[in-house]
Amino acid sequence: xxxxxxxxxxxxDNVAPVAATGFPGFLAKFTVLKGAQRELWLTFLIKFLxxxxxxxxxxxxxxxxxxxxxFNDQAAGALVGWxxxxxxxxxxxxxxxxxxxxxxxxxFFLGVGICTVARSVMVMTTIPSLALACGVLPLAVGExxxxxxxxxxxxxxxxxxxxxxxxxxxxxxxxxxxVAAGWIFDYVRQLNLRVSFFGFExxxxxxxxxxxxxxxxxxxxxxxFLRRSADGSGSSESSRAASAFWSRIGHTVxxxxxxxxxxxxxxxxxxxxYRLLVFFLFIGFLKALFLQMDYVFPKFGDRELGLHAxxxxxxxxxxxxxxxxxxxxGALTQRFSAYRMVIVGGVICAAGVFIMALPTEWFxxxxxxxxxxxxxxxxxxxxxxxxxxxxMAALYLAIFSVGEAFxxxxxxxYAAAIAxxxxxxxxxxxxxxxxxxxxxxxxxxxWLLAAFCPEHGPRxxxxxxxxxxxxxxxAPIGLLVFRRYIRVPEAGRQDT
Numbered sequence: 334x335x336x337x338x339x340x341x342x343x344x345x346d347n348v349a350p351v352a353a354t355g356f357p358g359f360l361a362k363f364t365v366l367k368g369a370q371r372e373l374w375l376t377f378l379i380k381f382l383x384x385x386x387x388x389x390x391x392x393x394x395x396x397x398x399x400x401x402x403x404f405n406d407q408a409a410g411a412l413v414g415w416x417x418x419x420x421x422x423x424x425x426x427x428x429x430x431x432x433x434x435x436x437x438x439x440x441f442f443l444g445v446g447i448c449t450v451a452r453s454v455m456v457m458t459t460i461p462s463l464a465l466a467c468g469v470l471p472l473a474v475g476e477x478x479x480x481x482x483x484x485x486x487x488x489x490x491x492x493x494x495x496x497x498x499x500x501x502x503x504x505x506x507x508x509x510x511x512v513a514a515g516w517i518f519d520y521v522r523q524l525n526l527r528v529s530f531f532g533f534e535x536x537x538x539x540x541x542x543x544x545x546x547x548x549x550x551x552x553x554x555x556x557x558f559l560r561r562s563a564d565g566s567g568s569s570e571s572s573r574a575a576s577a578f579w580s581r582i583g584h585t586v587x588x589x590x591x592x593x594x595x596x597x598x599x600x601x602x603x604x605x606x607y608r609l610l611v612f613f614l615f616i617g618f619l620k621a622l623f624l625q626m627d628y629v630f631p632k633f634g635d636r637e638l639g640l641h642a643x644x645x646x647x648x649x650x651x652x653x654x655x656x657x658x659x660x661x662x663g664a665l666t667q668r669f670s671a672y673r674m675v676i677v678g679g680v681i682c683a684a685g686v687f688i689m690a691l692p693t694e695w696f697x698x699x700x701x702x703x704x705x706x707x708x709x710x711x712x713x714x715x716x717x718x719x720x721x722x723x724x725m726a727a728l729y730l731a732i733f734s735v736g737e738a739f740x741x742x743x744x745x746x747y748a749a750a751i752a753x754x755x756x757x758x759x760x761x762x763x764x765x766x767x768x769x770x771x772x773x774x775x776x777x778x779x780w781l782l783a784a785f786c787p788e789h790g791p792r793x794x795x796x797x798x799x800x801x802x803x804x805x806x807x808a809p810i811g812l813l814v815f816r817r818y819i820r821v822p823e824a825g826r827q828d829t
Contacts, residue, residue: 365494366502372559373490373499376483377506379441379555383479384510385517386548389541390452390472391627392518392645397538399632402461406632406783413628414776417469422769424477437486441556444478445549447471452546456539486559504659508652515645515652517544519714522641608819609748610766616675616744617770618808619682622733624768624775625801626651629782630726636786637794638720643713647726654734662738671747672812672820678740679809685732686805688725689798696721722794774804 366373394417398409435443451472458464483503491499521541527534535543626648634644666674699705700719708727709719744767785797812819 365492365498369492369495369499370490372486373495375555375559376486376490377502379486379552380483380503380506381510381513382548382552382555383483384507385513386448386452386545387476387479388511388514388627389517389545389548392514392631392648393538393541393545395628396631396635397455397536397542401459401536401538402464404461406779406787408779410628410779410782411776412465412469414624414772414774414778416465417473418624418772418775419769420470420473421477422765422772424474425480425765427477437482437489438556438559440478440482441486441552441559444475444482445552445556447475447478449546449549451475452542452549456535456542456546457533501660505656508656511652512649515647515649517541518645519641519643523643525641608821611815611819612747612812613744613766614770615679615808615811616740616767617774618804619679619737619740620767620771621774622682622686622771622801622805623651623737624771625778626730628775629778632782632788633786633794633797636788636792637722643715646713647723647730650727650730651734651737654731655738658734658738659742662735663742666739671743672816674743675740675747676809676812678736678738678743679805679812681736681739682733683736683802683805683809685729685736686798686802688729688732689722690795690802691725692795693721693725696724699724 394413395409398404398412399406404412451468454468455464455472458468487499487503488496518541521544522537525537526540528540630644630648634642634647638644700709700721700723705719705724709715709723713723715723781797781800785800786792786794
């Protein structure tokens with residue numbers, strides 16, 4: 334929720350290490366959750382439901398905009414990259430203060446309520462203006478309310494000893510939600526159901542929105558069982574008039590906007606701030622790669638691999654590998670500086686994309702191999718011949734996942750490490766900027782699809798992927814070439 338992002342959660346308190354070592358010590362890291370509050374487990378459930386609903390919607394969005402609402406590739410890409418996704422980022426920046434003002438439970442209910450209404454509109458109508466004004470934009474607001482609330486809830490309901498493993502579990506659950514969404518996306522599309530509800534016949538994409546709406550509705554009982562004390566205000570607070578409640582919301586939104594402007598005004602006087610902005614600008618080119626899995630892959634798959642190609646399970650390869658790789662690579666590379674690891678990860682990510690630009694016939698032997706047959710027939714469930722793009726995409730996503738495991742967690746670490754004392758939170762808040770840059774960049778993907786991978790006519794998809802690869806290469810090359818001007822000494826690091 335909030336952003337189509339892979340977030341890396343870091344515990345905010347120093348936790349004393351568990352005394353046990355070896356396998357007992359490893360188990361002890363999990364057994365600290367044995368006495369966890371019920372609300373913490375509910376937070377884990379809420380996280381799964383929110384991210385599954387969000388990811389199903391995100392994968393469906395560009396297809397729905399084109400097939401159901403009639404927008405061409407360029408307009409659909411622009412709406413997703415320049416309206417829907419950036420709106421979530423902006424509202425997410427404002428949502429934290431709203432949570433502080435009205436409480437966790439109320440913010441959860443408010444966000445889920447907005448999302449439920451918005452998803453219902455997207456299911457019921459194919460009128461573009463109504464679907465965008467009363468569906469897509471309100472959904473961006475509702476989704477944005479979830480990210481800061483989930484983080485705050487995890488912190489509030491976990492003890493100091495439980496906090497580190499709780500944030501790690503939240504990260505894993507997020508990726509499990511992405512995996513589940515990929516399988517749901519493929520399953521519903523391949524069912525190709527034709528059903529009628531009192532004369533209303535939902536399209537395949539509206540059926541996918543119905544699934545995400547079902548997940549959204551399941552959130553209401555989960556949130557209901559959170560203690561009312563989660564709002565931290567007691568019975569006197571709950572007895573206030575509704576008008577005062579909405580008045581506080583309006584005041585908080587205005588105050589959040591003012592505080593954000595003050596933050597930027599204060600940061601503008603610091604040289605490190607400008608260096609961090611350039612750093613985040615380059616990282617945005619890598620984030621665009623992650624976003625294209627939702628905004629480019631669905632149309633590319635339908636056009637090159639056949640209608641309803643299992644692109645959801647393909648993109649799930651990334652989430653599965655990230656769950657396994659992030660803790661391992663993080664442990665092995667923790668002695669190296671964040672800036673260096675971001676460059677290494679960027680090089681690996683960009684190298685993976687070039688695979689998609691190579692001639693497909695080069696990968697025919699890999700298709701005919703045992704791993705290729707397993708990938709196509711067993712994992713992806715493809716019937717008949719296997720297109721080389723399936724193997725190419727799997728290799729690309731595997732390599733990209735390795736690079737992401739190197740660079741993504743270290744972006745947040747770098748922002749915190751170079752922050753002046755007492756301004757770690759301000760610099761950390763800027764970590765949303767790469768996603769905003771990535772979303773603005775991926776908004777142009779519609780033009781690339783129309784030019785090189787159109788729905789009708791000759792296709793030259795390799796050229797499109799070559800452009801994506803060149804764009805991704807800007808990040809590591811820029812960070813390396815301009816490191817004298819961008820790089821800032823990291824607190825506690827001697828690595829140069």
